[in-house]
Each structure stands twice: as structure tokens, then as C-alpha cells.
Amino acid sequence: MEKGAILKVNNLGISFTQYTKGLRRQELKVIDNLDIELYEGEILAVVGSSGSGKSLLANAILGILPENAALEGDIYYKGGPLYQRDKEKLRGREIALIPQSVNSLDPLRRVGEQIIPSIKNRKERDKIIGNLFQKYDLEKEVINYYPHQLSGGMARKILLATALACDAKLIIADEPTPGLDEFSLKEILEDFRELTDRGRALLMITHDIKAALMIADKIAIFYAGTTLEIAAAKDFNGDGNRLRHPYTKALNQARADMKFLPIKGTQPFPSKLPFGCLFSDRCSVKSERCQNERPELRLLRGGKVRCFNAT
Template identity: 55%
Template sequence: MISSLNISVEAGEILAVVGASGSGKSLLAHAILGILPSNAKVSGTIKFNGEILTSARQEALRGREIALVPQSVNYLDPLMRVGKQVRTSVKKGNEAKAQREVFERYRLKSDVDKMYPFQLSGGMARRTLLSTAMVSGARVIIADEPTPGLDPAVINEALNHFRDVADNGNAVMLITHDIESALKIADKIAVLYAGSTVEVAPANNFTGNGEKLRHPYSKGLWRALPQNEFIPIPGSQPHPSTLPSGCLFEPRCVKATLECTKAQPVMRELRNGIVRCIHAT
């Protein structure tokens, strides 16, 4: 379940979306693309270029203007050779050339073009998924955990590629739990907790002991990294069926007061970012 979620990404920009597993990161991606399951209930609006995305618009833009790098490698067509899958995603220009170029970039040799998904390793399948989105010419790329199982050299190549795509005037939303990778390329970072945004901060705020961050959960997430303090916040994210009535983070928050239990705080601007916490300074 996601609720009270506000997020925006501009042309030329990379927005990283981080947060706990089960915080609704993939749901957000699927909501933007309009590929949620039929029993999903959705409220609120999503706009693209100022225009509201209706399901008809989503269908028209999907794969053309907005492309997804899905989280699961099961999204490849099991019966189509992977070279062809990438070529069918090319909307403009020479398909074969675009496909070979992107495979070269991700170190997939020419014999991979003719392989079926079952013949690929996990890392190769993920590079194929990345390729389909990268050749699409879409103006918005939403990448849902694109890096697990890739070795460091390929991760860097993929991250640089996202940066190039953004620098060419497109928007990238990078959904990941790998904050370290996100920081290498992202302009801003949105932090999700229990299905809602708690903070959107410039990437360079993730530094030191997290003193530049605004929300107690973002600070905790940063401090828990092994290269920082490696000290966790106790407790766990609430289940969607038992969400607190006030601030969703209140039960785990050391700064919580009685007021925090009364209503969910609204998002407010603070120091060049936004935060959902009444005590944040």
C-alpha cells in the first residue's frame, strides 16, 4: 500500500527513490506506468508534461515516452531472442545498430543477440532489460532495482549511462535500496517509508553523520550503512493493515511527542528539500 506519496522528476534530472523493502517503491513505478494489477485501487493524480496521465495516455506513452526497467528478470519474453526484444524497443533510427551499440556498452558479445532468456545468466538478463529501456528513446526512464547481481564494472557502466540519458534532457527515476550507487549519479533522493515519502533531499545532503538530512528515518537509514555507524533504528516498518493514525514513523521515533500521534504530518519545504515531520529543523 502507498499513500500520501508526492514526487516529481524533471528533465535533465535523476531522482533516486530509496527506502525499506516493502515501502512501496515498485508499486510507485507500476502506478506511473499504469501496470498495477486490476484489483488495485488508485487515487490521486500523475502528470506528464503538465498533462494528467489517464489510463489511455499511459498506454499510449508506455515504451515510447516513459520506459521501465523492471525489477524481475521474468519480464523478458521467454520465447523471443534477446537481440530482437531490444530491437523492437527502438522507435527511431536503425534498430540493429542501436541494439548492437547498447550490447557493446554492457559487454554482451554478439552471440548473445541470438540467445533466448533461459540461456542467459542473471546478470546478462538484467543487462538486456536495461538495454530495452535505454534504446527506447523515452524521455522518462524508470529503473526498478536495476543493479543487483551485476559486478561493479557493469554497475558503473549502467550508472554512467543513466547520467548520460539525463544529461541529454531526459528524466530518470532510479528505484534502489543501494544508496551508495544512487549517490554517485542522483541529483535528488526521495526517501520512502511505509508507503509514503518522508523526505526529498539534494543528494549531497547524504554526508557525514546525516546532520544535513531532515527526517529522522532518512538520518537512521544513512547511519545504518556499514561505512557509517552500522547502528540500526530498533523496530520495523508497520504493516499496511495496521498503520498508525498519526505520523507513520512515530512508533520508532526518538523525537516523537504526543502531537505526532494526532495526524499524519504534511509535506513541507525545509532547507532546499521537503520533509514530512513536524519536528524537523
Template identity: 55%
Template sequence: MAILEVENFSVSFKQYKAGLKQIHNQVISSLDLTLEAGKILAIVGASGSGKSLLAHAILGILPGNARTSGTIKYQGEILTPARQKALRGKEIALVPQSVNYLDPLMQVGKQVRTSVKISEDAVGVQRKVFERYQLKQETESMYPFQLSGGMARRVLLSTAMVSGANVIIADEPTPGLDPVVMKEALQNIREFADIGSAVMFITHDIDSALRIADHIAVFYAGTTVEIAPVENFTNKGEELRHPYTKALWRALPQNDFIPIAGTMPHPSELPTGCLFAPRCPLATPECNEEKPQMRDVRDGMVRCIHAN
């Protein structure tokens, strides 16, 4: 069942150049994806491809110079700024990339309790979830600076868990973790889906995504180029649909370790047609005419006129 739907969504930022000339840089364009209850959709792509920006757009925390178009629907209704404010931290929760999201002046137990539903015993719920994440009771009286990195991440996970949110957005929650802690963190994220939440797992690490996700959405230059079941990421990538996804897969060290020629375009210099065309070995003159639409191909979705 679809919980959150992003349809033809775009984000641009107003900037001023010399002489106070106003320009709009399109950072996300024509983006489409759907989050389903009990499922994890992993968002992968290079830095600057728009992954975290999408999370901020869903939460309604974009900076003031941002302009958006298209729609975001939550449970079938448009997610207006007023609804975003009302739902943020309650029905739509964020597991952020940085532990700096914790208030340095508040004990972590109190911080977690603020996300507990009003009708519940906040202290009891907080202590139960701390026990679940192997955080001792004395941890609740600590301040963020007193926590190890692993403890701080578990506090952030606790905050999302006690909210009972229908949508969990985990934004790069595993960078810099050793293998044991990373395995634990990924298991914790999988738990959100197993209890019925729709999860968006943002990462640059395809290997991590494959361990817990149901589908993977591949971002390039601010748009989705492919959404595929995790089972398609195998062997030489024969089951994948988009040339960029295949190249990304083959660039991994455990595969062919073949680098992708060229660089991703800057938002101010996007090509008129397919955004990947300047780097694509399959590009034809048609690819430069207009941006391809997302379409269904072999139980997945792809933005490429050559995919079959």
C-alpha cells in the same frame, strides 16, 4: 523542467476476510514527488515501503484489485489509463529488476527492435546500441537463456535506450552484481539522465544512489518522508531533515551502524498520525493527531512537524 509529477497519490488493495468482509489496505498514501529532465531521483526505503508499487502505478500495470487516488501528470497532463497504455515502453520505459521480463521465446535482438521508433531503422539502431553496451553482433540471435546475467541486464538497458523515452524507471537494476558490473550498470543509468531523460532509480542501497543520483526520496510505509539533495547525505547526517532518514543513514555499516528500533507498520495497521511516530525519539502527542504534510525545509522537502 518537471516531466512527471506525482501529487497526493494513494494506492489501496481490495481484499476479503472471513465471511466475505471486504477491506481496503492502504499501501501507498499521500505520496508526492517530481521527476525532472536530465536528473536522477533515487527512491530508497525498506522492502514493503511502496517503491516498486509506485513504478507499477506510473506504468499502469497495477493488479485489478488496486484502487488509486490523487494524480500522476506527464508533461503537465493527467496520466490516464489510456495515456499510460499509449506511452508505456515508448515515452515511459522500465528497466526491470528481473531479467525474466525478457521473452524466453524471442531472440533478444528482435525484442530490442520492438522498442525502436517506427520511423527509424530498427536493425541499425539495435546494433548500434548493442555495440555501445559491448554486446557482440551475434548476441542479437541469442535467446535469453543463452545470456549471462550481465548480458541480460545490458539487453534490458538497450531496450530502454532505443525507446528514446523521456522517463526511465530503473527498478532495483543492480542486486547481486559484483562491484565491477555494478559500477558499469550505474554508469549506464546515469547516461539516461545525461542525454536528457528524467530517471527514477529505485533501490534499497543508499550507497548506489549517492553515486549517480541528484536527489534522494526516502520512502517509509508507503509515503515520502523526505526528498533531499545527495550532498546532504554526509558525516552524521546533520543536513538531513526527517528522523527516519537520519536513522537510516546512521544505520549503515560505514556510519554508526545503529539499528532502528521497532518495525515498519503493516498496511492494515497504520497509525493515525505520523507513520514513523511509534519509532521516533522526537515524537510528541501532536505527532499522533494527523499525518504531517510535505513542506519545504532547507532546499529539500520533509513530512515532519519537528524538522527545521
């Protein structure tokens, strides 16, 4: 482990056991060769379309994959292997999750009852909750609301407050921004930056590359269950000519504030992956090698890329 790395994922693979007609058992691999590393004081944004493996990565780190899932590869936390028993011990304490679904709130418990367990300092609980409510423009009486009394935006703010109230060293934010108005979005992203400036680490899982680029130090691009590129956020500046992978370049150009140029084709399903490079069917610079061999993630110009032709 490099100095300062709080989380490292090497060659992560996740498969699910399924039963087809006739009770035939099969293994469906949905993630393969997925790699990231995250350092203290850093925000790493994981960007990819639906089905690219973003949320499964979060579940693997937290140890909350379903029973029919099989995990391969290595996950390290603070320099040591992160086993299932460690995940169960650390989650909600040193590793906090801001979940994607507002349904994660317990419908039978009041809002305050769900935030309080995250705060270790009992004497400061009221003050901490009061500050968070004021920050997110929530009225004091909301603390006594049940989740069904919250709007979607309010519920999202409560999930954020619950995670930010604890002293976690690693925060995983799974799609934390949907449903937020522009002011709240800006404020929450600033809060994330403030947390990492104090030495915490944040893994931000998102479809919103624009929001990611506002605060992230690095961007990891996921595609069909693997990592195609890890680049500094500044590499997306201008026309993105410092980017390495054809997919990352295309994704950058498809942003609404860029040329908004889509590319043909779609991300392949796990059961219909190309034999070679996962992006080869859509790539304009592919070679014969790309169609017959799966590239490894390699260092290139200060970033990492999984492409034979990247220069």
C-alpha cells in the same frame, strides 16, 4: 506545474480490494500521501525498504496496477494529467521501464527480437544493438539467445539495453543494479547520468542507497507507503546533518560506509499503521502530537519533509 517538471505525483493513494473469510469485502490501503516530482535532466532516486511502495509507484505511473487496485491522487506528465489511456499510449515509447524481475523477458522470443521493437530508426538498429552489446560486454551471438540461456547478470544487461535503445523521455529503473559486477554497475550508472545530461529524466527505484548517491540529484525516502523526505543527494554528505527526518538520518547512519547503526523496530504493515506519524513508534524525538496527528509534507531548507519536529 513548475517549469521543466516532466513528472509530478501528488497525494498518491493505492488501495486493494480483498475478500476475507465469509466473503467479506475490505479495502486495504497500502500507499497514502505519496509525493514526488522529477525534472528533465534529473535523476531522482526513490529509496526505501521492501513494502514501502516503491514498485507500486512505478506500476501506477505506467498504468499496470492489477484490476483490484484503486488509485487516488494525481499524476502529471509534461504538465498535463496522466490518465490511463495516456499511460497505455506512452509506455514503451516516451515512458520506458527497466523492470525489477529478469522474468520480464519473453521466454519464447530471442533476445534480439525483444530489443528491436524499442528502436525507431530501422536503418540504425544493427548499429545501436552492436554498440549496446559492446558497451555491456555481451558477445554478438547473445542476440540469438533465448532468455533461459542467459545468466542473471546477462539478463539484467539485456533489460537495460532494451530500455536504453528507445527514445524515451522518462525512464523508470526498478531495482536496476542487483546481480551486476562492480565494473558493470559503474558503467550503467554512468550511462544513466549521460542520458539525463542529454535532457531525459530518470526515476531510479532502489534499496541500494550507496548506488543512488553515486548518480542521483535528489533522493526521495519512502516509508510505509508514504514520502517522508525529499533531499538533495549532497545533503547525505559528511554526517548528514543537513537531513531533516529522523528516519532519513537513521537510514544514512546505517550505511556500511557510515557508522552502521541500526534502529529498533520495523516498518509497520499496511493493516497495522500507527494513528499518527507512521514513524512515531520508532522515533526518538516524537511528541504527543506525533502520536495523534499525521504530518503533511512541507518545504524545509531546500528540501521537503513530513515531520512536525524537523528543523
